[in-house]
Amino acid sequence: xxxxxxxxxxxxxxxxxxxxxxxxxxxxxxxxxxxxxxxxxxxxxxxxxxxxxxxxxxxxxxxxxxxxxxxxxxxxxxxxxxxxxxxxxxxxxxxxxxxxxxxxxxxxxxxxxxxxxxxxxxxxxxxxxxxxxxxxxxxxxxxxxxxxxxxxxxxxxxxxxxxxxxxxxxxxxxxxxxxxxxxxxxxxxxxxxxxxxxxxxxxxxxxxxxxxxxxxxxxxxxxxxxxxxxxxxxxxxxxxxxxxxxxxxxxxxxxxxxxxxxxxxxxxxxxxxxxxxxxxxxxxxxxxxxxxxxxxxxxxxxxxxxxxxxxxxxxxxxxxxxxxxxxxxxxxxxxxxxxxxxxxxxxxxxxxxxxxxxxxxxxxxxxxxxxxxxxxxxxxxx
Numbered sequence: 001x002x003x004x005x006x007x008x009x010x011x012x013x014x015x016x017x018x019x020x021x022x023x024x025x026x027x028x029x030x031x032x033x034x035x036x037x038x039x040x041x042x043x044x045x046x047x048x049x050x051x052x053x054x055x056x057x058x059x060x061x062x063x064x065x066x067x068x069x070x071x072x073x074x075x076x077x078x079x080x081x082x083x084x085x086x087x088x089x090x091x092x093x094x095x096x097x098x099x100x101x102x103x104x105x106x107x108x109x110x111x112x113x114x115x116x117x118x119x120x121x122x123x124x125x126x127x128x129x130x131x132x133x134x135x136x137x138x139x140x141x142x143x144x145x146x147x148x149x150x151x152x153x154x155x156x157x158x159x160x161x162x163x164x165x166x167x168x169x170x171x172x173x174x175x176x177x178x179x180x181x182x183x184x185x186x187x188x189x190x191x192x193x194x195x196x197x198x199x200x201x202x203x204x205x206x207x208x209x210x211x212x213x214x215x216x217x218x219x220x221x222x223x224x225x226x227x228x229x230x231x232x233x234x235x236x237x238x239x240x241x242x243x244x245x246x247x248x249x250x251x252x253x254x255x256x257x258x259x260x261x262x263x264x265x266x267x268x269x270x271x272x273x274x275x276x277x278x279x280x281x282x283x284x285x286x287x288x289x290x291x292x293x294x295x296x297x298x299x300x301x302x303x304x305x306x307x308x309x310x311x312x313x314x315x316x317x318x319x320x321x322x323x324x325x326x327x328x329x330x331x332x333x334x335x336x337x338x339x340x341x342x343x344x345x346x347x348x349x350x351x352x353x354x355x356x357x358x359x360x361x362x363x364x365x366x367x368x369x370x371x372x373x374x375x376x377x378x379x380x381x382x
Contacts, residue, residue, distance in 0.1 A: 007315035016224035026059035027302035027324030038078020039087035052100035055336030063107035085163030092168035110181025158214035177230030179266025189239035
């Protein structure tokens with residue numbers, strides 16, 4: 001008998017020899033469960049164990065900052081010091097035990113970071129501020145990067161990747177989407193430079209490609225590198241749009257990147273991605289199709305995907321090669337297993353009200369909570 005979800009259950013092999021048992025992954029979501037030194041905690045391991053045992057083929061950790069000068073939350077993951085890398089060993093051991101690989105997302109917040117936890121100006125390609133963060137952070141200030149800063153950032157990404165690799169990681173994901181530093185270089189809205197890191201598409205992609213090259217050299221080509229790629233700022237012609245990324249995608253494939261995960265929006269427009277909209281859903285799918293048409297590596301995305309029925313349809317229709325879920329699996333870690341076992345009626349379904357994103361900036365809360373998941377149900381005081 002044919003399985004109900006033949007495309008979902010088809011294995012996926014990534015360059016570098018990583019075999020995934022199905023086409024579903026947990027997309028990086030900022031749950032901010034590290035300690036104040038940026039290290040993995042038992043609570044973080046417990047959370048990801050629940051996700052990994054729920055049926056996905058792999059999971060990406062929440063963004064790990066590569067720099068002590070780039071922070072967003074006090075309990076965000078860090079990966080720039082040896083003890084932070086060593087704290088990941090317990091996470092990798094747990095992933096090995098449940099046979100679900102875990103990828104570390106490497107992050108530099110750039111102009112969307114805050115000065116609250118660092119006391120220094122945030123780095124930007126051209127000094128364009130993030131209006132959302134500037135309203136939240138009274139000390140917010142930006143600095144235009146010079147080439148010394150750029151070289152330092154490349155080294156920071158390479159060092160963080162090396163720390164991940166030497167402590168047991170098989171793959172990392174570079175956060176090059178949603179308006180953070182690497183994607184802010186890709187976008188003409190935030191990158192108005194006239195040097196070799198700005199202007200043409202080739203120049204705007206140079207930093208990301210330099211980071212990929214540095215990581216592959218530092219880890220002897222053994223660490224699998226994937227990219228979360230911003231494909232549209234949702235600012236129209238003023239910003240980054242997916243038709244303008246053909247050369248960038250092809251260059252990333254040639255540079256040895258193993259897979260892409262597409263994402264849209266930036267800090268100023270992120271509400272379009274977290275509030276469920278059929279129009280935005282269709283536009284996102286059109287962008288993913290466009291990227292897939294010029295890519296030679298698997299292309300996936302996460303956004304408005306509420307379960308296996310939709311994932312199966314996306315894969316069957318050729319929209320993407322692998323499917324990410326974050327909020328749906330956050331609402332019910334066992335969504336995949338319950339569906340495959342014929343227990344869909346038991347699933348705690350995400351309400352798509354985005355309160356989990358609001359939790360990150362709520363001073364009355366100590367973590368990100370959920371409206372429906374009994375494991376971490378939002379307390380009444382929120």
